[in-house]
Amino acid sequence: MSEALDVDAIRADFPILAETVHDHRLVFLDSAASSQRPRAVLDAEEHYVTTSHANVHRAAYTLAERATLAMESARRRIARFVGATDPDEIVFTKNATESLNLVARSWGTANLGPGDAVVLSIAEHHANIVPWLQLAESIGIELRWIPLGDDGRLDLSGIDELLDGAALLSITAMSNVLGTIPPVAELAERAHAAGALVCVDACQSVPHSVTDVTAIGADFLAFSGHKMCGPTGVGVLWARRDLLEAMPPFLGGGGMILDVRTDGFTPAAVPHQFEAGTPPISEIVGLAAAVDYLESVGLERIHAHEAELTAYALRTLPDRFGDDLRLFGPTDTEHRGGLISFAFADIHPHDLSQVLDQHGVCVRPGHHCAKPLMRVLGVGATARASWYLYNDTDDIDALADALDDARRFFAI
């Protein structure tokens, strides 16, 4: 058992957590949408901007060299963070959405034809659905869906039939609505056995647990900086080098070419081939600082801490609210991440979120960019509370107190 987190010390690292909202301390329970940033990330970006900024891979002067070194050092640290041995397998994007679009547009367009099947789960975020729907429209690929079981986990009983003859399994490593953690490594093994490649939407898992692309068996893995204490505007696609080298460029422009003539162009080597235009350099530096920060706290400890909070929430909230609280997703902590989606006392999630805000409690209402899943759940929206290393049981108690007040306020 790893040593428990010193949450007070961690909270002190995050300037925004000193904010008050409506005269209440900030109870930030929406890290699944976007996490907060520690001082170390802001400092790293400021240091880069005030000492090193110039365009990367462009000039011979000292600043340009510092900038390039900062970015390439970040690439190495981020590669190591997800268990990749080759930094050139890290492609910087705008966010995980762009990473997944890159896979669909570049790999998908080059490798898929009419009738080729891509297997998705019904619990995917729109970012891992719409790019494939676009390919269904443009080249006629077939989409197959892993259904949801009664227990809030994926129903994998028909997985071998779904994978039979498929070209790709593209699946979330953790549902952003249900918290469900599918057995991605096992699914990857089955997908590979069926001759399919595996793309993992790791947005909700990379920030919260140790990631090892080799152990997972991923061929592509996408994640966003802003959900892991890093800046907005930077995301990552990790992909096997041999796949990247065989893929056509995605966006065209400066930085991604070796040569340009009036009659054509030669793309640069990977990963630069996929990084057209000036990259978000200071954000990349900030993301590497976030990685350093998370490693200094320890991903195992963060994961264990969140699991404790999940267990606390799953124990205390149903006790306190009984039938007024309807939880979506698994009701035990097994293979389940640090969030709960719920309906409460017939109060619409938007109205609920509005009342909770009066208590400084930030929860996300809505469809969470997972409308196909919401249709299966039979609701238009849920409220979602998600936690991270800077949350503690006081935050969950604050949520509960605010829920009590919402019930009083609407008195339905």
Place this chain on the structure above:
Amino acid sequence: MSGLEDLYREIILDHYRSPRNRGELPVPPAIRTEGLNPLCGDEIVVYLELDDPSKGDDATITDLRIGGQGCSISQSSASMMSAAVKGHTVGAARHLTKAFKSMMSIHEGELGGDGSESEADDDGVVAPGELPLGDLDALKGVVKFPVRIKCATLGWNTLLQGFDDAGG
């Protein structure tokens, strides 16, 4: 929670709990129009029956039903809208829509809403015409909560789309 009480006035909660003109109408003769808020998933379905769509703005709204699901603001606003415009002409309903949206428009424009068509005066306010705002006035507290303005205007935008569909 004084701010909240501006948003959730009793009349709003009353329309939310007991929505007026809730249901469906047979299509045809009614026109069915669906309005979605892509940000939050709220939906309003307007079933609209006109005496004679060819009369344009002079056509009378002989019946109107509201379906869909969403938060108290979107559903109560649509409920109040249905009560206000039923039995009146399309032209009068259009004018009331403008008056209502102008009450909401200060922030809707900033949020990237349309706010395009306008018969506003210098202060950007459209006076109600033959139809009074009545209960709808209770929704003006919504402007203090800019992200909820889209909830309040969803039903009205759907109604306008319904008029266009009917005239199509």
